[in-house]
Amino acid sequence: MLTTTRRLIASVLLTGLLVTTTLSTAAQAGRVVAPVAPAVPVVTQGPVLLPSAFAPYRVVPAVRLQAKPPPWVLPVVGYHLTGRFGQSSGLWASTHTGLDFAAPEGTPIRSIGPGVVIAAASDGAFGNKTVVRLDDGTVLWYCHQSEVGVEVGQRLAPGDLVGHLGSTGNTTGPHLHLEVHPGNGDAIDPEAWLPTHGLHP
Numbered sequence: 001m002l003t004t005t006r007r008l009i010a011s012v013l014l015t016g017l018l019v020t021t022t023l024s025t026a027a028q029a030g031r032v033v034a035p036v037a038p039a040v041p042v043v044t045q046g047p048v049l050l051p052s053a054f055a056p057y058r059v060v061p062a063v064r065l066q067a068k069p070p071p072w073v074l075p076v077v078g079y080h081l082t083g084r085f086g087q088s089s090g091l092w093a094s095t096h097t098g099l100d101f102a103a104p105e106g107t108p109i110r111s112i113g114p115g116v117v118i119a120a121a122s123d124g125a126f127g128n129k130t131v132v133r134l135d136d137g138t139v140l141w142y143c144h145q146s147e148v149g150v151e152v153g154q155r156l157a158p159g160d161l162v163g164h165l166g167s168t169g170n171t172t173g174p175h176l177h178l179e180v181h182p183g184n185g186d187a188i189d190p191e192a193w194l195p196t197h198g199l200h201p
């Protein structure tokens with residue numbers, strides 16, 4: 001009786017060991033026992049159709065899917081406006097030619113729209129200045145930066161880093177002086193231009 005019981009236990013143990021070994025060997029060899037269903041919308045009504053591995057996907061020739069372009073952004077987050085276009089002040093030689101976004105030194109400055117950097121250098125009263133030509137030909141100046149973060153020729157998408165806000169040049173405190181030059185001509189009021197791109201400073 002005792003011997004029979006021992007044999008039975010040994011047999012069960014051996015079978016279990018074999019099964020375990022077989023499964024773990026298959027897993028180690030990279031063989032997937034159960035197929036993984038592709039992600040598809042779950043049908044909550046009607047008959048549930050189990051997708052085959054390829055059913056949800058098909059190749060459409062000559063159609064190129066493009067990512068939606070990122071939205072235009074205001075150049076600074078967490079600012080208050082301290083100088084407006086057309087104001088006169090002893091600080092400026094003539095009337096003010098841009099819009100001033102005051103924020104802490106070092107605040108990131110973001111590219112408002114898509115374009116290319118056409119200048120990035122110190123420019124007298126404007127301090128460290130990055131000039132970006134947008135794809136529609138409008139030229140933007142980002143002035144008084146503590147640090148320029150781009151190079152000439154660099155392509156920028158909306159939201160890309162332009163540099164960091166500072167007080168280089170002729171300023172009384174850290175702020176971004178933004179200028180808008182349609183067609184690289186005379187500066188216009190940024191507060192009138194920004195809303196044409198859905199931005200309201």
Ligand SMILES: [Zn+2]
Nearest residue numbers: 083098100177
């Ligand atoms: Zn200004």
